[in-house]
Amino acid sequence: MSFIEVNNISKTFKVSVRQSGLKNAVKSFFKRNYKYVEAVKDISFKVEKGEIVGYIGPNGAGKSTTIKILSGILIPSSGTCKINKMTPWEHRKEYVKKIGVVFGQRSQLWWDIPAEDTFDLLKDVYDINEEEYQKTKKDLIEKLNLKDIIHMPVRQLSLGQRMRCEIAASLLHSPEILFLDEPTIGLDATSKKIVREFVKKINKEKKVTVILTTHDMSDIEALAKRIILIGKGRILYDGYLRKLKNKYDNNKYINIITNDKLTIKHKGIISKEKTKDGYNIIIDSKIINLSDFLNLISKKIKIEDVEVENENIDNIIVSLYKEYEI
Numbered sequence: 142m143s144f145i146e147v148n149n150i151s152k153t154f155k156v157s158v159r160q161s162g163l164k165n166a167v168k169s170f171f172k173r174n175y176k177y178v179e180a181v182k183d184i185s186f187k188v189e190k191g192e193i194v195g196y197i198g199p200n201g202a203g204k205s206t207t208i209k210i211l212s213g214i215l216i217p218s219s220g221t222c223k224i225n226k227m228t229p230w231e232h233r234k235e236y237v238k239k240i241g242v243v244f245g246q247r248s249q250l251w252w253d254i255p256a257e258d259t260f261d262l263l264k265d266v267y268d269i270n271e272e273e274y275q276k277t278k279k280d281l282i283e284k285l286n287l288k289d290i291i292h293m294p295v296r297q298l299s300l301g302q303r304m305r306c307e308i309a310a311s312l313l314h315s316p317e318i319l320f321l322d323e324p325t326i327g328l329d330a331t332s333k334k335i336v337r338e339f340v341k342k343i344n345k346e347k348k349v350t351v352i353l354t355t356h357d358m359s360d361i362e363a364l365a366k367r368i369i370l371i372g373k374g375r376i377l378y379d380g381y382l383r384k385l386k387n388k389y390d391n392n393k394y395i396n397i398i399t400n401d402k403l404t405i406k407h408k409g410i411i412s413k414e415k416t417k418d419g420y421n422i423i424i425d426s427k428i429i430n431l432s433d434f435l436n437l438i439s440k441k442i443k444i445e446d447v448e449v450e451n452e453n454i455d456n457i458i459v460s461l462y463k464e465y466e467i
Contacts (some may be wrong), residue, residue, distance in 0.1 A: 142226070144350060145188035145211070145318075150220035152180045152206050180206040182374040183220070190317075191348040193340070195365035195382070197355070197458065199467055203374045204354045208320050211352065212242050225317060238267060241311035241319045248303070249310055250295045256306040257291045260313055267314040274313065281309040284339055301332025308336065312343070319343075321353045325360055337363045358454040372467035389457040393431055394450040395422045401442035409434065419445070 157173050181203040188194055198204050209215040210222060213229030213236055222229060227236045250259045257278075264274045282288055285305045290298055298306065304324065311319065321340070325333045341364060343349045353365060361368060361382065368385070370378035378385075392411065397403070399419040409429030414421045424434050431449060438444070 142223070143187035144190035144192075144225060145186075145352075146221075146223045147187070147207075147211070148185050148221045150184045150207070150210060150217045150222060151182050152203075152210065152215060153218045154178045154180055179374050181210075181217075181371075184371070184374075184376055185220075186369055186376060186379055188350060188352070190350055191344065192367065193344055193351040193353065193365045195353050195355070195361040195368040196371065197358075197361060197368055198371040199462065202371045202467070204371060205322065207371070208242075208322055208352065208354060212240060212320055213237065238314060239317045241314070241316035242322075243304075243307050243311050243320070243324050244322045248295075248307060250303065250306055252296050253294055255292045256287070256295055256298075256303075256310070259295075259310060263310055263313050269314055273315075277313055277315060278309075281312060284342060285309050286335060299332075301328045301335075304328060304332065305335060305339075308339065312349075315347070316349065318350045318352070321351060321355070323355050323357075324353070325355070325357055333360075340364055358458055362454045370461060370465070372462070372465055377465045377467070378461065385457055385461060386452075389460045390452045391425050391427045392452045392456075393424050393426050393434075394452075395424065395431075395434075396420075396448040397422065397438070397442075397444055398446035399442050399444055403438060403442050405438060405441060407434075407437070 154177070155175050156178050158176050184203075184207065196204055196207065206215065210217050211224065211229060213233050216230045224236070225239060227239075229236050249263075250256055251262075260278060263269075264271075269277075282291060285308060287305060287309060290302045290306070295303060295306070308324065319340075324340075325336055328336065337360065340351060340353075344351055351364070353360065355361065366381055366383070368378070368380070368382050369376060396416075397419045403413075403420055405413070407429060409425050411423040411425055412421075424431070429437075435444075435447065
């Protein structure tokens with residue numbers, strides 16, 4: 142049995158609707174109209190212990206609903222879910238001791254007191270042994286670089302500092318599973334690097350299973366080998382990121398530094414743009430591979446320097462969205 146097993150999960154919400162205007166507002170006091178919205182539809186997947194999985198999709202796809210079901214906050218309309226042999230919403234008290242949850246736009250830290258005081262409160266909430274708590278807290282402070290900010294009121298912290306404290310708070314009880322929902326939203330490059338390296342470290346050292354939902358594809362690329370794409374409430378793709386790159390990463394972006402004029406035509410050239418120092422060229426490597434292209438133009442011009450970039454991960458995901466029409 143896999144560590145996480147989700148089988149045919151669906152969740153339908155009953156939502157009240159009314160047209161705009163005062164007359165319709167008055168009517169809604171006496172009779173309400175409702176519609177049913179299927180947030181997720183017949184979702185199934187498995188995750189092994191110690192995996193990092195990127196759970197991605199556009200806004201409204203059903204990502205947050207799935208995470209809330211997996212964390213025991215919501216009960217599905219149908220289907221089953223077993224995580225470490227427990228059903229999240231049925232074994233809630235025991236289950237929450239095994240998970241950590243970080244929502245990028247929500248906080249579990251008390252705003253007007255230092256983060257360390259919240260840590261001490263969470264120690265009592267999770268009934269953590271004092272010796273174990275001090276050891277874990279010291280380790281988290283060191284790995285997340287919290288030493289200089291742990292005694293400051295949370296309201297005085299930057300977004301990056303607060304997010305690092307949020308992650309520490311979610312890991313004080315040494316959970317087996319970590320749900321990360323937009324963990325680097327709004328963070329600067331330095332804070333993103335600290336968060337990403339920390340997640341990789343706890344995954345490697347402690348085999349913490351990580352489910353990551355984010356719109357920042359650089360997070361996915363840095364952390365997850367496998368992605369699950371959800372769209373319109375359904376799972377559309379479940380597989381390795383490497384396979385997606387092999388499928389969609391055909392375009393090569395080439396910056397050529399040269400003083401010569403380049404005149405060239407080839408069906409593999411998608412675009413050619415003159416720059417101050419040379420040319421920016423995009424080629425389709427399925428039609429002409431990079432080495433053949435560079436060999437071709439080197440016979441026509443003297444190349445001073447050349448830079449080559451692969452397709453941006455965001456563009457690859459956009460291509461995937463287009464394929465599934467979401």
